[in-house]
Each structure stands twice: as C-alpha cells, then as structure tokens.
Amino acid sequence: MKKLILLLTLFSSFSYANFAEVEISTFQLWSTTRGLNIIRVIPTNSGSLSNPGNCTTLDSYMVRRSLTEEEKSRMYSTLLAAKMAGISVSLEIMGCEENRPAIRDVILR
Secondary structure, X not given: OHHHHHHXXXXXXXXXXXXXXXXXXXXXXXXXXXXXOEEEEEEOOOOOOOOOOOOOOOOOEEEOOOOOHHHHHHHHHHHHHHXXXXXXXXXXXXXXEOOEEEEEEEEOO
C-alpha cells in the first residue's frame, strides 16, 4: 500500500511539472483562418511570458490546435469578451504549441 501511495504521489507531481497559470490584462488577440486555424494571445503588459514547457519561441501564447473546434471557439469567445470588456483573464499554460507556450484553458475571474 505504501508503494502505491508513493507511486501515485510521484506520478501526480510529474503531471503538473510543466504547468503555470498567468493573468493578463491587456493583450492582442490573433485568429487566423487561412488553413491554419491558429489563435494567438500576445500580452502587452508583461515583460516576459511564462514558459513552464521550456518552449523556444516566447513572443506569444498559442491555443492548442489539438483541441476540438468547440473548445477553441469557447476559448476565443472568452478571450474576445475579456478584451472587449477590458478585464483580466487567466491562462493555464502547459507544454508547447508551434514552439510557443500552449494555452490549455482560459478563465475569467
């Protein structure tokens, strides 16, 4: 039993090792539909981007392209609503997408 608890504890710590949550208040929002279906978020109020996945390009955050169209649409709608209302949004960052930190979730607080 002790070995199982140790193994589960070890496994759960690895699953969040490259995870971060960042809050941004001003940002550019890019949505490309020219065959790429890319959503980029470029913070304009911070000096450096959070990079828990050790990505190589740190000019913006990218919404994961592997998400369903529904998930990407909801994220884009949330980001657009925050931009239009001028309110902060939290991004959960995990891993990389096209060598940029990848957004796995968008949260209005």
